[in-house]
Amino acid sequence: MEQVQQFLTDNGGRFVDELFQFLRIQSVSADSAFQPQMRQAAEFVRDQFARIGLETEIIETAGHPIVYASWTKAEGLPTVLIYGHYDVQPPDPLDQWVTPPFEPTIRNGCVYARGATDDKGQLFTHIKSVEAWLETTGRLPINVKFVFEGEEEVGSENLDQFLTDNTERVACDIAVISDTSQYAPDMPAITYGLRGGIFGEFTVSGPNQDLHSGIYGGAIANPANEAARLVSQLIDANGKILIPGFYDDVVALTDEERHQFASLPFDETKFLSNIGMDSAWGDSDFSTTERRWARPSVDINGIISGYTGEGPKSIIPAKATVKWSSRLVPDQDPDKIVEALKTLLQDNLAAGLTLDVTVWGTGAGIVCNTNSPYMNAARSAIESAFGVAPVMIREGGSIPVVATFRDVLSVDTLLLGWGQNTDNLHSPNEHFRLQDFHRGTHASACLWNEIAEFVS
Amino acid sequence: MEQVQQFLTDNGGRFVDELFQFLRIQSVSADSAFQPQMRQAAEFVRDQFARIGLETEIIETAGHPIVYASWTKAEGLPTVLIYGHYDVQPPDPLDQWVTPPFEPTIRNGCVYARGATDDKGQLFTHIKSVEAWLETTGRLPINVKFVFEGEEEVGSENLDQFLTDNTERVACDIAVISDTSQYAPDMPAITYGLRGGIFGEFTVSGPNQDLHSGIYGGAIANPANEAARLVSQLIDANGKILIPGFYDDVVALTDEERHQFASLPFDETKFLSNIGMDSAWGDSDFSTTERRWARPSVDINGIISGYTGEGPKSIIPAKATVKWSSRLVPDQDPDKIVEALKTLLQDNLAAGLTLDVTVWGTGAGIVCNTNSPYMNAARSAIESAFGVAPVMIREGGSIPVVATFRDVLSVDTLLLGWGQNTDNLHSPNEHFRLQDFHRGTHASACLWNEIAEFVS
Numbered sequence A, B: 001m002e003q004v005q006q007f008l009t010d011n012g013g014r015f016v017d018e019l020f021q022f023l024r025i026q027s028v029s030a031d032s033a034f035q036p037q038m039r040q041a042a043e044f045v046r047d048q049f050a051r052i053g054l055e056t057e058i059i060e061t062a063g064h065p066i067v068y069a070s071w072t073k074a075e076g077l078p079t080v081l082i083y084g085h086y087d088v089q090p091p092d093p094l095d096q097w098v099t100p101p102f103e104p105t106i107r108n109g110c111v112y113a114r115g116a117t118d119d120k121g122q123l124f125t126h127i128k129s130v131e132a133w134l135e136t137t138g139r140l141p142i143n144v145k146f147v148f149e150g151e152e153e154v155g156s157e158n159l160d161q162f163l164t165d166n167t168e169r170v171a172c173d174i175a176v177i178s179d180t181s182q183y184a185p186d187m188p189a190i191t192y193g194l195r196g197g198i199f200g201e202f203t204v205s206g207p208n209q210d211l212h213s214g215i216y217g218g219a220i221a222n223p224a225n226e227a228a229r230l231v232s233q234l235i236d237a238n239g240k241i242l243i244p245g246f247y248d249d250v251v252a253l254t255d256e257e258r259h260q261f262a263s264l265p266f267d268e269t270k271f272l273s274n275i276g277m278d279s280a281w282g283d284s285d286f287s288t289t290e291r292r293w294a295r296p297s298v299d300i301n302g303i304i305s306g307y308t309g310e311g312p313k314s315i316i317p318a319k320a321t322v323k324w325s326s327r328l329v330p331d332q333d334p335d336k337i338v339e340a341l342k343t344l345l346q347d348n349l350a351a352g353l354t355l356d357v358t359v360w361g362t363g364a365g366i367v368c369n370t371n372s373p374y375m376n377a378a379r380s381a382i383e384s385a386f387g388v389a390p391v392m393i394r395e396g397g398s399i400p401v402v403a404t405f406r407d408v409l410s411v412d413t414l415l416l417g418w419g420q421n422t423d424n425l426h427s428p429n430e431h432f433r434l435q436d437f438h439r440g441t442h443a444s445a446c447l448w449n450e451i452a453e454f455v456s
Helices: A002-010 A012-023 A032-052 A120-137 A159-165 A223-234 A255-263 A268-273 A288-294 A334-347 A373-386 A401-408 A434-455 B002-010 B012-024 B032-052 B120-137 B159-165 B223-234 B255-263 B268-274 B288-294 B334-347 B373-386 B401-408 B434-455
Strands: A055-059 A066-071 A079-085 A105-107 A110-112 A143-149 A174-177 A189-194 A196-205 A297-306 A319-328 A354-363 A391-395 A413-417 A431-433 B055-059 B066-071 B079-085 B105-107 B110-112 B143-149 B174-177 B189-194 B196-205 B297-306 B319-328 B354-363 B391-395 B413-417 B431-433
Touching: A002 A012, A002 A120, A002 A434, A012 A032, A012 A110, A012 A120, A012 A434, A032 A055, A032 A066, A032 A120, A079 A120, A079 A401, A110 A434, A120 A143, A120 A434, A143 A159, A159 A401, A174 A401, A189 A373, A196 A223, A196 A334, A223 A297, A223 A319, A223 A334, A223 B223, A223 B297, A255 A288, A288 A391, A297 B223, A319 A334, A334 A354, A354 A401, A373 A413, A373 A434, A401 A413, A413 A434, A431 A434, B002 B012, B002 B120, B002 B434, B012 B032, B012 B110, B012 B120, B012 B434, B032 B055, B032 B066, B032 B120, B079 B120, B079 B401, B110 B434, B120 B143, B120 B434, B143 B159, B159 B401, B174 B401, B189 B373, B196 B223, B196 B334, B223 B297, B223 B319, B223 B334, B255 B288, B288 B391, B319 B334, B334 B354, B354 B401, B373 B413, B373 B434, B401 B413, B413 B434, B431 B434
Parallel strands: A079 A143, A079 A174, A174 A413, A189 A391, B079 B143, B079 B174, B174 B413, B189 B391
Antiparallel strands: A055 A066, A066 A143, A105 A110, A110 A431, A189 A413, A196 A319, A196 A354, A297 A319, A297 B297, B055 B066, B066 B143, B105 B110, B110 B431, B189 B413, B196 B319, B196 B354, B297 B319
């Protein structure tokens, strides 16, 4: 293990260089214009695996490919399935980046680039920890299987099918994902709960073209007015969601968990000032941390309708498109909620308009067992690498594959985040602290060892 | 008069060629990128006036210039002030034009171009009628003054100031504007009432950048959600406007006027199918014609917020911008309504968000005296040129200067529309029937004569 650690320390500079190569690839899964770069990113990952001696291949899907790799020579020992995603969020709005999103730059000890922390930088720590074991000892203390997909940012549409079709190939004892965050700088965390999600879009269409609001105003339903009204039907002014049945299956927070959340240091003023706001908002029955981690939400992600250039243009727009997402908690059923939402929108649609609803992806909320040997192995590995025991947290984001691992492979997932939730995930100037990257590689290398020990 | 008519007939082809030159100039007042083209359009109009022997000049304003011209040698006879606007609406969405908006093309007897009917084509009829009188008789039967502005599509911000500062120069007995429509093809109309308008934009701002909806969703107010909610506070699902006091000063429609509206031929099914809709909508206490002409409305003209590209992007947008317009009827006070709207928006703003409201322009609704000698002169001129007496109508659009003429110059306005309200004003594929253009020049030439007769 000492040899492995030394290798990681000695090669840290090279790892960063290789990460830069990875970050330069514009693997934006949401935009079909970037399909060649998606392929290039998959090939980059495959080549990484091949170079360190794993069996690996690019597996085609109906969308972007999956990169699979494995090392399974530790007979009789546990098998860990490591998941990550090589696709990234769109970089817009481009004009808010200090340095271009696909030209990684180091400032203040952080690498700035789209995907730096979400998830290229974090997944890379596990490739490098396996490389360290194999280069120094010629073996791993456990078996590993890697599934790195290219569709996480667009709803992982083809991943479930792959896992369902390959249950034997991907069979494992535990899954590991580094796509979450530490609780705070130098305060590593194990995330035992995640919100699920629904990601969709609806378009309200009216006249066959934009119309003069003087000639037609008041005589026909305006798609922009009505799209806005539909949004107002989804969630009220206090943050209560109005979709019928939305809260029916929500598992209530226990007093113990509420107490645990409240015991974590949380500077709400700083949390808000970091994002330029002076007030939180939402369902006042719950704390801000509770609302973020363990309560469902509905957010509009984008709206486009009519004239959006400079100055006025007095038209009735032909249509309005609203992108929306919902974050879900156990045991809400995404499909049931999608149906209720569709019915609500359709029932409230004004005369003369038509509605088209698209859902790109859904995933259930998750809470994992916090007392398993794997959880204990992870605690120990993180303490070794970071010098401090991790706190147990939930997070508000969604990693739908965790539900699939539970449902299809019957395994829990260790969500071990090396980054910070202030790393501007999904925002301009995304970054990842290099110290966190390096500690991540060490924690990962320890984890393989600790799992072998705790589980045996 | 016969000579004048002959001249108009003989020179019709040349008039169309000159109109094409005018239509090729991209005089989009709303977009500052087109400032050179705005200047070019003003110079084109000035050169037209100069060529036919009017005193003319380009008058600078804080925004786009006004072109003024006059012929006042008919001592003791009435003076007519002719208003028009050489600016046009933005041509977006460009991809819906069959032929490019600034490359005029003739199809099915119509000229297709942005501004063909609104208002370049219509104002041009009055230049040409004056040209015909001067070229054939060397004089006009009355005095004329032209005020052609370049800011009608952006709220006429500097026109009122010009008129107020130059009351003697623009003093007149009656105003004439051709910026409305016939009631239907071959069914010319005098528009005796117009809706006023308010044209503005509001922006709801929240976080200093787009945020991950998993990390922040439910914890802070979402500017897109809340902008939509604010829209829903302005107007209800049935078309009733919710701005406090909005209806207080509305002059009720008389039974006589409702009866007159109802007596006009109106094929609602065709009206709707022309715009690709199968149902009207709005305040059910009023007919569709009443809602369009004589009832106030609130329309969203455009919304932009967050991610609007392909696929999902699960963010909370940093801000949302909503363009809105309201159509007003006598005696609603635009300023009072703007204040009530601002208060309503501010009072309903969620915690943590900020609001910025811009108003580009306002104008009161108008109803003119239908029994004046000028109105009778117009009836007679139109009957001469179109072979049929005009119907008396109101229109839903706004021409705020009509209120200014009333308030500052104490004159009524003759609203004589040569086009059709199906000419795609403010929409892609705007057009103007050439036959209507030519009949407009004839009606205009007759009008100068009829005014001299009816008023003397």
